[in-house]
Amino acid sequence: ELIPGAEPISKAPYCMAPIELKELKDRLQELLERGFIRPSVSPWGEPVLFVKKKDGSMRLCIDYRELNKITIRNRYPLPRIDDLFDQLQGAMHFSKIDLRFVEGFSRLALPLTKLMHKGEKFVWNEERAKSFEELKHRLVSAPVLTLPSSSGGFQI
Structure with missing residues (x-):
């Protein structure tokens, strides 16, 4: 849910090295072929970037910071999985x-x-x-x- 009167946000893509740009095109093509994404002409758009994982591979991330600024926070958000595991630690019975x-x-x-x-x-x-x-x-x-x-x- 967005703050009333919020305008669509469309940010320019971040600058990427040629190798990152090729990786981005390859990943987007794979997602398109698998049916997870489709071409869009939406007025909304957020930049993407790569973040290096522990194993050295790259994770594709979307920078939603601008969108988060105009999003109304959920009063009762879903708990994070790591918090749930912390609560279960030491429990004797599970269902x-x-x-x-x-x-x-x-x-x-x-x-x-x-x-x-x-x-x-x-x-x-x-x-x-x-x-x-x-x-x-x-x-x-x-x-x-x-x-x-x-x-x-x-x-x-």
Whole structure:
């Protein structure tokens, strides 16, 4: 959500060395071919830059600082994953959804998991939409959410 009356921001690209420019073109072409991005004529635009990772490879980053200045902050932001792990440190019990209780889970999820294969274009079609809706339905219905019976013994 943006501050009311905010104007679109379009920053000029940062200067890059020829090797960085070639790397940027290659990465954008790969993202385009895989269907993750598409050409745009939006009035919004933020510059990109490369940041060196520990292993020496380069990470493509987008500089959203100007956009952040006109964005209304979420009053209750999602917690950061490292903060969640810190809270779990020392915990004795964890819970998770046991997917064994969703009959045919891997078969149902197959159209969605195919999207994660390298080289697979992201195409959301009728089959994937049905798969998503069916999984969503099964994960929120009995017996997945059934509480254990307290009438007998209970062992973990």
